[in-house]
């Protein structure tokens with residue numbers, strides 16, 4: 001059974017069209033990413049899935065029910081960008097309070113440990129750093145042992161180590177069978193975590209694919225750089241069908257091309273008795289795919 005089904009979602013705020021036409025479906029146990037430039041409509045989309053906003057048009061079903069159905073409240077964990085906690089509440093109080101909202105809550109002590117909050121249990125929310133607030137909001141999204149967790153900008157504000165720890169935590173949650181819907185700006189995060197990604201641009205779907213599939217769409221272009229051990233002519237390499245462009249950067253040569261570029265270039269050099277020193281190879285990344293699809297850096 002499809003866990004989340006979004007069909008032709010549309011939502012506007014007054015004159016602003018936030019979501020024009022978005023459709024996607026999420027399978028059980030998937031980590032499904034929503035990627036897109038600022039203002040693309042990502043948060044509005046997940047808020048509609050979470051039942052926090054009512055769509056103007058389209059249909060959303062979650063676990064077989066219409067989004068917003070009160071029965072879904074305890075089955076979905078939501079972490080949104082803005083936390084609604086009061087400044088005076090301590091971390092421990094928040095965790096204990098949220099545990100009482102659910103029929104089968106997780107052990108908040110374990111979650112606090114997993115999210116590195118143990119030393120902060122007595123700290124008031126208002127005195128937490130941005131990263132600590134973020135970690136608490138992730139813990140609160142997971143505290144009800146949800147079947148689906150919706151995480152919006154999950155690692156924004158976290159330092160690189162905390163971000164990696166959170167990725168491990170997310171992978172662990174998926175391994176327990178939870179389906180995850182992630183909104184993210186971080187390409188590395190999307191590439192590392194997501195099984196599939198929908199790219200939303202100006203309120204509509206620009207692409208829906210696996211991270212590798214999106215990267216392929218950006219073109220299979222590669223770039224190699226090296227320093228030849230002896231002078232060579234451009235023609236030696238530009239005649240190769242794999243080579244699209246050759247530049248000289250001082251004593252180094254930079255080549256872009258496709259297919260089995262590295263093998264083709266190194267073979268020609270070797271047959272001419274030339275060694276490619278300081279050789280590097282770069283491939284398209286999800287960043288390239290994103291720019292290709294949305295035209296935005």
Ligand SMILES: Nc1ncnc2c1ncn2[C@@H]1O[C@H](COP(=O)(O)OP(=O)(O)OP(=O)(O)O)[C@@H](O)[C@H]1O
Nearest residue numbers: 013016017018036037038039040041042043044045
């Ligand atoms: N409550 C609101 N009232 C009016 N306009 C809104 C509201 N929330 C969002 N918008 C507008 O709707 C559009 C989509 O916003 P949304 O927050 O869904 O995009 P987003 O892709 O999540 O953006 P970001 O990456 O910046 O968080 C934007 O133009 C935004 O200004």
